[in-house]
Amino acid sequence: QVQLVESRGGLVQAGGSLRLSCAASGRTFSNYAMGWFRQAPGKEREFVAVISQSGGRRNYVASVKGRFTVSRDNAKNTVYLQMNSLKPEDTAVYYCAASYFGGDRTGQKYDYWGQGTQVTVSS
Numbered sequence: 001q002v003q004l005v006e007s008r009g010g011l012v013q014a015g016g017s018l019r020l021s022c023a024a025s026g027r028t029f030s031n032y033a034m035g036w037f038r039q040a041p042g043k044e045r046e047f048v049a050v051i052s053q054s055g056g057r058r059n060y061v062a063s064v065k066g067r068f069t070v071s072r073d074n075a076k077n078t079v080y081l082q083m084n085s086l087k088p089e090d091t092a093v094y095y096c097a098a099s100y101f102g103g104d105r106t107g108q109k110y111d112y113w114g115q116g117t118q119v120t121v122s123s
Helices: none
Strands: 002-006 010-013 018-026 033-037 046-051 058-060 068-073 080-081 092-099 117-122
Touching: 002 010, 002 092, 002 117, 018 033, 018 117, 033 068, 046 068, 046 080, 046 092, 058 068, 080 092
Parallel strands: 010 117
Antiparallel strands: 002 018, 018 080, 033 046, 033 092, 046 058, 068 080, 092 117
16 A cells, blocks of 8 residues: 655645645555646546656656656655646646556556645636
């Protein structure tokens, strides 16, 4: 079992920044690719970013490229999502997820999920 706990999100003005963190406990964190997903009201869950086990490979959804950065600290069992130049359309509940076999964009390959944290961007 891997337990994932996201940091508190928050309310931020458009153009602002916010950093989410996701702390893992349980099994060996460095064995898991880590993904970030989000779900806005009335919409399906959306892939945001994924980082490989070592941190050497990262992928992003096109809408956040250049604005969001995913990183990890395996010594601290934590993955981060730095969000800059936030837009109202980034408003969603954000989830981190762990994938033993390497993350994908569908969410189907993830074994564990956090509880989610609300990010609200005001215009």
